[in-house]
Amino acid sequence: MVFKKSQKMRRTVTITKETRDGILSYCKMSHPxxxxxxxxxxxxxxxxxxxxxxIPPFFHTGPTFAGFPHNFLPLDPSYVGTVHSHPTGVARPSVTDLHNFFGFVSIIVQAPYEDDDLFAYDRDGNLLEMNVRIDKI
Ligand SMILES: [Zn+2]
Known part of the structure; x- marks a missing residue:
């Protein structure tokens, strides 16, 4: 892939179908x-x-908030970000979401948690391109 210098390079997110399906069932289970x-x-x-x-250690959740203390996380280089659901409203990062940004990507899933209800954002709240891969990475 060739990028022109003037083009700002944005992250892309690739997720396996298996993982995406796991996220969707977890969000449905956690609802409301x-x-x-x-x-x-x-x-x-x-x-x-x-x-x-x-599953993050010591996480807490409610209808409008879910989080976990980041300082309990081991420094694991395979942790690339977080995903959380928005049971009400749209999949846009809130100010709190951006303050609690962890890793390289934040995926937000909006109800009713169907295949098209996942959106990926970077630390600045920019929407990132997301691809679903059928095979293993
Ligand atoms: Zn949120």
């Missing part, structure tokens, strides 16, 4: 509360590859 999970994978050449999920 928010669900939150750590994304596992790799970060290479501005591409975030997500192929696993981790």
């Amino acid at each position: 509360n928010e669900g939150i999970l750590i994304l596992r994978g790799k970060y290479k050449n501005s591409e975030v590859l997500v192929d696993g999920l981790v």
Whole structure:
């Protein structure tokens, strides 16, 4: 891939179908509360590859908030970001979401948690391109 110098390079996110489906069922299970999970994978050449999920330790959740204390997380280089659900409203990052940004990507899932209800954002709240991969990464 060739980028012109004037073009700002944005991250892209690639997620396995298996992981995406896991996120969707977790969000449905957590409903009407928010669900939150750590994304596992790799970060290479501005591409975030997500192929696993981790339930964060000591997480707390409610209808409009889900979080976990970041200082309890081991410094694991395979933790590339987080995903959480918005049981009400649209999948836009809130100010709190941006303040609690962790890793390279934040995925937000809006109800009713169907295949098209996932959106990926960077630290500045820019929407990132997300691809779903059928095979393993
Ligand atoms: Zn949120």
